[in-house]
Every structure is written in structure tokens, then in C-alpha cells.
Amino acid sequence: MGPVRTRTKICGIARVEDALVAADAGADAIGLVFYGPSPRAVTLEQAVQIAEAVPAFVTLTGLFVNPTRMDVEQVLARVPLDLLQFHGDETQDFCGQFHRRWIKAVRVRGRDDIESAFVDWNRASGLLVDAYDPQRYGGTGQSFDWSVIPEQRPLPLILAGGLNSANVATAIRQVQPWGVDVSGGVEASGPEGTRKGIKDAAKITEFLSEVNRANQTD
Numbered sequence: 001m002g003p004v005r006t007r008t009k010i011c012g013i014a015r016v017e018d019a020l021v022a023a024d025a026g027a028d029a030i031g032l033v034f035y036g037p038s039p040r041a042v043t044l045e046q047a048v049q050i051a052e053a054v055p056a057f058v059t060l061t062g063l064f065v066n067p068t069r070m071d072v073e074q075v076l077a078r079v080p081l082d083l084l085q086f087h088g089d090e091t092q093d094f095c096g097q098f099h100r101r102w103i104k105a106v107r108v109r110g111r112d113d114i115e116s117a118f119v120d121w122n123r124a125s126g127l128l129v130d131a132y133d134p135q136r137y138g139g140t141g142q143s144f145d146w147s148v149i150p151e152q153r154p155l156p157l158i159l160a161g162g163l164n165s166a167n168v169a170t171a172i173r174q175v176q177p178w179g180v181d182v183s184g185g186v187e188a189s190g191p192e193g194t195r196k197g198i199k200d201a202a203k204i205t206e207f208l209s210e211v212n213r214a215n216q217t218d
């Protein structure tokens with residue numbers, strides 16, 4: 001039996017209007033990418049504007065990939081993040097030094113990756129499981145074999161990777177995660193796939209409606 005309600009995070013937000021759509025549609029959290037190489041990376045100025053616009057009770061999350069301590073501190077000095085999300089090869093001590101709750105993202109090749117992550121990251125506030133891509137740390141739009149996810153979970157499990165409104169209800173019924181995380185699946189369409197960092201309001205609303213539907217039909 002999973003949580004009574006699946007928590008939701010809309011990730012890779014880069015515009016105030018997308019943050020407000022996500023909040024109005026009921027998202028529990030939004031994610032800002034502080035990783036320069038990402039096409040969804042935000043500047044500090046963008047992040048400050050989004051943070052000022054986000055209403056209470058929506059968890060403002062900052063994503064990092066192998067940052068230095070100063071990188072994170074410089075963001076926190078300007079942007080009031082509620083939660084940190086680490087995607088790289090950081091250590092637990094590194095992640096825990098900022099006086100913020102934090103979660104760890106792991107790229108999953110098989111069940112062992114998740115089971116060892118529950119041990120290695122036992123001080124995290126949650127474990128985000130995402131598709132494995134050797135070249136990219138996250139935001140790939142790819143899903144993975146959910147059947148490798150163990151039922152025993154010492155930490156809240158957040159399912160990510162290739163979710164969209166067509167598959168999220170199935171994912172919730174099958175995996176019973178604490179939360180779900182989406183980025184590419186709610187982005188606007190463009191000539192070469194999705195427009196990274198530009199969300200589609202209708203896709204966000206549909207995604208969150210599907211989560212609600214799955215929760216009601218459990």
C-alpha cells in the first residue's frame with residue numbers, strides 16, 4: 001500500500017508563468033536546474049524571480065550536479081530553496097552541510113542500484129530514481145523497467161524518468177511511489193522534440209489530473 005496521495009514535482013521550470021501554472025494546478029514542488037550544461041538551467045536572476053512568485057506550500061527545489069560548496073552557497077544566498085536535489089557523485093556529508101533537506105537522484109540500471117542507494121544515502125529525505133544514461137545526469141525523458149524497484153523502501157521513493165500523462169497513472173498503480181517527478185513529459189513541443197525549459201500548461205494540468213485519478217481509483 002502506497003501513500004494516500006502521490007506527491008508531485010514539476011522539474012526543469014525556467015519561467016515564472018510555468019511555475020504559477022504548476023502551483024495552480026496542484027503541484028507539490030517545482031524544480032530549478034542549477035547545472036550550466038543543461039538546456040533547462042536557470043540563471044540566478046531567473047531563479048530569484050521564480051522564487052518570489054511561488055506561493056507558500058509549494059516546495060522550491062534546486063537541482064545540482066557535482067557542485068562545489070561555494071556553488072550551492074551562492075545560490076542559497078539569493079534563492080530561498082526549500083530542498084536540494086543532487087544528481088552527481090556528491091557524498092552524504094557534502095549534501096548535508098547546507099542546513100536544507102536534500103534528496104539524492106540515482107540512475108537505475110537494475111535493482112542493485114536502488115538497494116545500495118538506500119544504504120549509501122540513508123540520510124536523504126528521499127531517493128529519486130531515474131533512467132540510466134551514461135552521458136547525462138537526468139532530464140533524459142527516458143523511462144526504465146519499474147519492476148526492478150523493490151517493495152521495501154527505507155526512504156520515500158520518488159519515481160522519475162520519461163513520465164507523462166499517458167503513463168503516470170500506470171506508474172503509480174505499479175510502483176506506489178511516494179512521489180512522481182516530471183520534466184520533459186510536460187514540456188512544449190518543438191520541431192526537434194520538446195522545447196527544453198518551456199512548459200506546456202495543458203500538459204502540466206493533464207499530468208496532475210492523471211495523478212489525482214490514479215490516487216482516487218486505488
Ligand SMILES: O=C(O)c1ccccc1NCC(=O)[C@H](O)[C@H](O)COP(=O)(O)O
Pocket residue numbers: 011012033035038039040063065087128130136137138139140141142160161162163181182183184185
Ligand atoms: O533536466 C535536466 O536537464 C537535468 C540535467 C542534469 C541533471 C538533472 C536534470 N533534470 C532532472 C529532472 O528533470 C528530473 O528530476 C528527472 O530527470 C525527470 O526528467 P524527465 O525524464 O525529462 O521527466
